[in-house]
Amino acid sequence: MKLEMKDQPGQLVAALKPISAVGGNIIAVIHQREATTPVEGLDVQIVLELPEGRLDSLLELLREQGVSVVRIGEERLLYECTLIMIGHLMHTDISDTVDRIDRTGSAEVTELSLVMPAINSPSSARITIRSTTRTEMKKAIRILREVAREKELLIIEPLEGA
Amino acid sequence: MMRIAILGFGSVGRGIARAILAKNLDITVTGLADSKSGIIDAGGIDLAAALARKENGGACGNAGVSPADVVAKADYDVLVEVTPTNVEDGEPALGHIRAALRRRKHVVTSNKGPIALAYPELRALAEESGVFLKYEATVCGAIPLIHAMQEGLAGNTISRLYGVFNGTCNYILTRMAAEGLTYDQALAEARELGYAEADPTYDVEGIDAAIKLVILANTVLDMRTVLDDVERTGISLLTPDALQLAEDQDCTIRLIGEIVPEAGVLRVSPRIIEKDHPLVVEGTLNAVTVGTDLAGDLTFIGKGAGSTETASAVIGDLLYIQSRHVQGS
Numbered sequence: 001m002k003l004e005m006k007d008q009p010g011q012l013v014a015a016l017k018p019i020s021a022v023g024g025n026i027i028a029v030i031h032q033r034e035a036t037t038p039v040e041g042l043d044v045q046i047v048l049e050l051p052e053g054r055l056d057s058l059l060e061l062l063r064e065q066g067v068s069v070v071r072i073g074e075e076r077l078l079y080e081c082t083l084i085m086i087g088h089l090m091h092t093d094i095s096d097t098v099d100r101i102d103r104t105g106s107a108e109v110t111e112l113s114l115v116m117p118a119i120n121s122p123s124s125a126r127i128t129i130r131s132t133t134r135t136e137m138k139k140a141i142r143i144l145r146e147v148a149r150e151k152e153l154l155i156i157e158p159l160e161g162a
Numbered sequence: 163m164m165r166i167a168i169l170g171f172g173s174v175g176r177g178i179a180r181a182i183l184a185k186n187l188d189i190t191v192t193g194l195a196d197s198k199s200g201i202i203d204a205g206g207i208d209l210a211a212a213l214a215r216k217e218n219g220g221a222c223g224n225a226g227v228s229p230a231d232v233v234a235k236a237d238y239d240v241l242v243e244v245t246p247t248n249v250e251d252g253e254p255a256l257g258h259i260r261a262a263l264r265r266r267k268h269v270v271t272s273n274k275g276p277i278a279l280a281y282p283e284l285r286a287l288a289e290e291s292g293v294f295l296k297y298e299a300t301v302c303g304a305i306p307l308i309h310a311m312q313e314g315l316a317g318n319t320i321s322r323l324y325g326v327f328n329g330t331c332n333y334i335l336t337r338m339a340a341e342g343l344t345y346d347q348a349l350a351e352a353r354e355l356g357y358a359e360a361d362p363t364y365d366v367e368g369i370d371a372a373i374k375l376v377i378l379a380n381t382v383l384d385m386r387t388v389l390d391d392v393e394r395t396g397i398s399l400l401t402p403d404a405l406q407l408a409e410d411q412d413c414t415i416r417l418i419g420e421i422v423p424e425a426g427v428l429r430v431s432p433r434i435i436e437k438d439h440p441l442v443v444e445g446t447l448n449a450v451t452v453g454t455d456l457a458g459d460l461t462f463i464g465k466g467a468g469s470t471e472t473a474s475a476v477i478g479d480l481l482y483i484q485s486r487h488v489q490g491s
């Protein structure tokens with residue numbers, strides 16, 4: 001996952017301690033100067049691994065330390081599910097199909113292999129979705145099913161769930 | 163000795179007759195009918211002669227004797243109903259089964275129609291009459307799945323039941339995966355080998371598998387479902403590319419029927435499955451995994467169709483009834 005905070009003096013140090021306190025593992029600390037960021041500060045992103053279920057206590061500790069978290073990106077995509085889609089994938093806007101899942105914010109398409117078929121015949125693609133939680137994965141698959149119904153695609157799910 | 167009447171003298175009916183001839187099963191056939199003829203003979207029908215007549219393209223008996231006559235008039239302990247499946251209304255088999263049960267005759271059938279459509283009613287009728295209604299052959303041919311669930315696994319709670327219930331689809335998918343055939347090519351091959359009907363809809367659209375799920379749900383899982391409750395996707399749109407995409411990840415695609423009783427899930431759909439998974443069976447085989455609380459997971463693999471194989475399930479039911487009910491005469 002990713003924590004974003006303002007890089008104000010002392011904030012980074014204050015943030016690091018609680019992370020190890022809850023058993024988190026810091027992968028990277030990224031200072032990022034975004035074009036849109038007002039002059040007063042840099043954004044800092046901490047990329048970390050966190051054991052399942054510790055996020056709330058971490059946020060609590062950070063709050064106690066006076067660290068203000070601007071944004072939490074749950075990029076810990078623990079769950080992976082690979083599906084196959086068959087149909088007129090190009091004509092039905094495959095990037096929109098992918099987008100509909102990515103837009104959830106908690107699941108994303110991390111891989112897509114598309115086999116281009118003969119003209120006018122249906123194409124096949126393998127799509128890998130990763131998500132932060134099992135529930136989010138179920139939601140992503142539900143979205144994909146809806147999209148498939150709408151676009152008349154066939155979705156082949158794995159036998160064993162995500 | 164047990165006396166039976168057989169309705170339907172096709173693949174299954176003749177398989178039963180051959181097994182009775184070949185083995186000392188202590189079964190006598192006193193009534194027999196196909197679509198156009200029938201025989202009633204309390205002294206025992208000459209099965210070899212009936213088989214010969216049928217194999218020469220004739221009828222099994224006399225044109226003047228109808229299946230209804232056999233059901234109503236023949237002297238038998240068990241009616242063996244092995245005529246074609248009708249999933250619309252189960253007829254004419256349903257009427258024949260009702261009539262036999264009302265006559266206090268046990269019934270053994272391989273016909274999915276009546277069981278999928280009218281099990282609660284038929285079961286109540288059988289109970290009222292104090293007779294057995296057995297239907298092992300309706301699901302997965304030779305695999306004694308129903309018996310295993312009702313007897314061997316009695317006391318277990320079934321959390322999930324899933325597997326390959328249709329040999330035709332499994333054959334087509336096996337061939338598409340192995341040879342890179344298109345769906346149409348593999349279907350043509352299956353037809354040539356007699357694994358697929360001229361109209362394959364019933365198999366390839368997952369209807370056959372869905373009916374089997376309904377039978378299992380209603381008869382051994384205490385659910386009350388109908389065919390329309392099954393979420394169903396067939397295999398006719400599958401592409402060789404899709405199978406290759408699965409193959410690239412050491413997986414393949416199989417048509418899987420699945421029941422999750424607690425969640426009310428009843429589903430038939432092509433699924434991605436690891437190639438070394440126990441349910442990945444070759445050719446026309448069937449394979450079913452039953453997930454239970456006490457016994458853990460059990461996987462059954464065997465022939466889901468075929469004359470002798472399906473006869474095996476019918477005969478198992480007959481001998482079950484014989485050992486529990488039929489008095490020697």
Ligand SMILES: NC(=O)c1ccc[n+]([C@@H]2O[C@H](COP(=O)([O-])OP(=O)(O)OC[C@H]3O[C@@H](n4cnc5c(N)ncnc54)[C@H](OP(=O)(O)O)[C@@H]3O)[C@@H](O)[C@H]2O)c1
Pocket residue numbers: 169170171172173174175195196197198229244245246247254272273274299300303466467468469472
């Ligand atoms: N074959 C298998 O491996 C298998 C496996 C599991 C379950 N089953 C089920 O078992 C049943 C029989 O299958 P099958 O393969 O033996 O079918 P089949 O080869 O088509 O034979 C059907 C038989 O029933 C007769 N029949 C048709 N309509 C009839 C009627 N109204 N009254 C009396 N007899 C009638 C036919 O008569 P004619 O001979 O005059 O045409 C034929 O003898 C079906 O319900 C099937 O779904 C079959």
